Amino acid sequence: xxxxxxxxxxxxxxxxxxxxxxxxxxxxxxxxxxxxxxxxxxxxxxxxxxxxxxxxxxxxxxxxxxxxxxxxxxxxxxxxxxxxxxxxxxxxxxxxxxxxxxxxxxxxxxxxxxxxxxxxxxxxxxxxxxxxxxxxxxxxxxxxxxxxxxxxxxxxxxxxxxxxxxxxxxxxxxxxxxxxxxxxxxxxxxxxxxxxxxxxxxxxxxxxxxxxxxxxxxxxxxxxxxxxxxxxxxxxxxxxxxxxxxxxxxxxxxxxxxxxxxxxxxxxxxxxxxx
Amino acid sequence: xxxxxxxxxxxxxxxxxxxxxxxxxxxxxxxxxxxxxxxxxxxxxxxxxxxxxxxxxxxxxxxxxxxxxxxxxxxxxxxxxxxxxxxxxxxxxxxxxxxxxxxxxxxxxxxxxxxxxxxxxxxxxxxxxxxxxxxxxxxxxxxxxxxxxxxxxxxxxxxxxxxxxxxxxxxxxxxxxxxxxxxxxxxxxxxxxxxxxxxxxxxxxxxxxxxxxxxxxxxxxxxxxxxxxxxxxxxxxxxxxxxxxxxxxxxxxxxxxxxxxxxxxxxxxxxxxxx
Numbered sequence: 001x002x003x004x005x006x007x008x009x010x011x012x013x014x015x016x017x018x019x020x021x022x023x024x025x026x027x028x029x030x031x032x033x034x035x036x037x038x039x040x041x042x043x044x045x046x047x048x049x050x051x052x053x054x055x056x057x058x059x060x061x062x063x064x065x066x067x068x069x070x071x072x073x074x075x076x077x078x079x080x081x082x083x084x085x086x087x088x089x090x091x092x093x094x095x096x097x098x099x100x101x102x103x104x105x106x107x108x109x110x111x112x113x114x115x116x117x118x119x120x121x122x123x124x125x126x127x128x129x130x131x132x133x134x135x136x137x138x139x140x141x142x143x144x145x146x147x148x149x150x151x152x153x154x155x156x157x158x159x160x161x162x163x164x165x166x167x168x169x170x171x172x173x174x175x176x177x178x179x180x181x182x183x184x185x186x187x188x189x190x191x192x193x194x195x196x197x198x199x200x201x202x203x204x205x206x207x208x209x210x211x212x213x214x215x216x217x218x219x220x221x222x223x224x225x226x227x228x229x230x231x232x233x234x235x236x237x238x239x240x241x242x243x244x245x246x247x248x249x250x251x252x253x254x255x256x257x258x259x260x261x262x263x264x265x266x267x268x269x270x271x272x273x274x275x
Numbered sequence: 276x277x278x279x280x281x282x283x284x285x286x287x288x289x290x291x292x293x294x295x296x297x298x299x300x301x302x303x304x305x306x307x308x309x310x311x312x313x314x315x316x317x318x319x320x321x322x323x324x325x326x327x328x329x330x331x332x333x334x335x336x337x338x339x340x341x342x343x344x345x346x347x348x349x350x351x352x353x354x355x356x357x358x359x360x361x362x363x364x365x366x367x368x369x370x371x372x373x374x375x376x377x378x379x380x381x382x383x384x385x386x387x388x389x390x391x392x393x394x395x396x397x398x399x400x401x402x403x404x405x406x407x408x409x410x411x412x413x414x415x416x417x418x419x420x421x422x423x424x425x426x427x428x429x430x431x432x433x434x435x436x437x438x439x440x441x442x443x444x445x446x447x448x449x450x451x452x453x454x455x456x457x458x459x460x461x462x463x464x465x466x467x468x469x470x471x472x473x474x475x476x477x478x479x480x481x482x483x484x485x486x487x488x489x490x491x492x493x494x495x496x497x498x499x500x501x502x503x504x505x506x507x508x509x510x511x512x513x514x515x516x517x518x519x520x521x522x523x524x525x526x527x528x529x530x531x532x533x534x535x536x537x538x539x540x541x542x543x544x545x546x547x548x549x550x
Contacts, residue, residue, distance in 0.1 A: 151455050151458070183529035194480070195478060195531075201471075203457040203458075
């Protein structure tokens with residue numbers, strides 16, 4: 001099967017979903033990634049550029065190369081970056097498993113919401129490693145749909161989320177990859193692997209997250225696979241609808257919603273101690 | 276049913292488990308709770324004093340009153356505190372639903388790993404509120420077994436954890452209470468409720484947590500209900516054993532284990548703004 005299949009599709013609504021997600025989560029996920037002026041940064045798997053904008057703004061002096069396998073996504077990302085007036089990013093179409101750069105081209109590699117869509121994330125990480133200079137770093141950010149829990153609890157809602165996990169698995173992805181970043185990076189030959197979980201905790205005292213994350217990001221993403229779930233008979237229509245209603249129910253004043261992203265950093269070689 | 280039933284029992288091994296847990300998690304859960312010298316603090320539900328020791332050390336000038344419904348636990352807590360040379364704690368036996376203090380007796384109330392064992396945690400929080408002075412604060416820390424996930428993933432392990440949740444429910448407790456702290460405190464009449472999730476993320480770069488948390492705290496706790504699970508036929512013996520092995524499997528070099536505690540703070544009245 002082609003490795004650029006993407007469980008969420010490439011529709012306009014999906015573009016908006018990614019844009020909302022980036023807005024609500026920027027601080028939580030990105031604020032501690034700042035690359036020095038002049039450093040060469042590879043963003044592997046930039047999609048439509050939702051994370052590229054944040055990356056480029058947080059490291060305005062870095063020289064960023066962003067690649068994606070989809071020419072359509074690259075066109076979208078270029079338009080977005082141009083519209084934002086950002087000038088430190090160059091785009092190119094490329095396959096994360098076989099990029100055309102000379103060894104040691106980059107000081108830093110950045111991979112965000114990409115591994116979940118790959119059939120072999122370990123191979124991608126191994127293939128990326130030679131592009132780093134000695135002592136260079138890789139940063140990886142991924143979600144984990146299995147980290148989802150909420151109040152009031154609801155079995156149909158968990159089953160609906162499970163359908164999304166299964167559909168992503170069917171096309172060769174892994175929606176539970178967040179929890180695996182430590183062993184994946186270690187196995188791919190990186191050292192000094194450090195993983196930091198970033199939980200999005202949402203209750204009604206945080207209305208921007210209720211709207212921007214629970215509703216417009218997470219529940220919209222689950223709703224996006226409704227037709228496929230019903231077509232394949234993974235859930236009965238009524239149970240599915242109860243599950244979706246239960247996810248919206250967590251947005252009421254007494255509701256709570258939790259989801260965890262994982263952010264990992266690692267080095268090509270261990271940090272040198274002393275001269 | 277008596278409200279002081281306790282899913283983990285009162286054995287010596289359970290005492291040791293609680294002691295290990297306190298050691299591994301002290302910094303994550305307690306470091307941001309420091310009460311001023313001279314302040315009157317009520318610890319409601321102190322058990323065998325595992326948290327009392329930390330509380331008293333972090334607020335050495337506070338005047339702490341620790342209560343528990345079990346006279347045996349109170350005796351254990353007193354012995355522990357005496358052994359540690361701590362002098363700012365007074366113990367008494369009492370029922371969290373009907374404590375004998377005059378209204379407004381305390382500046383702060385501290386409740387840690389207690390609500391999960393109560394049939395009506397909302398009533399406990401409402402009953403505690405009058406004991407606070409105006410502007411006094413309550414701090415609540417609880418776990419949430421439904422927040423558990425790990426790598427490699429394993430359905431039997433999830434089912435084993437689910438058995439613990441069910442057994443706790445059967446004796447009137449709620450092992451998923453962590454996620455509910457926001458609505459519980461709000462509904463009990465507190466204001467300025469702020470909830471902060473505290474995830475224990477464990478991979479093999481954190482051996483103290485592998486040993487102290489994944490093995491000796493969490494998996495030991497699940498293993499503790501084995502006989503009851505098999506007696507009630509909640510799981511087949513083989514599936515149970517596979518589940519427990521899968522939990523230990525997460526302690527190997529490529530394994531990952533995640534569990535989330537929730538810490539809430541709230542006020543009796545809103546913070547006053549201006550004079």
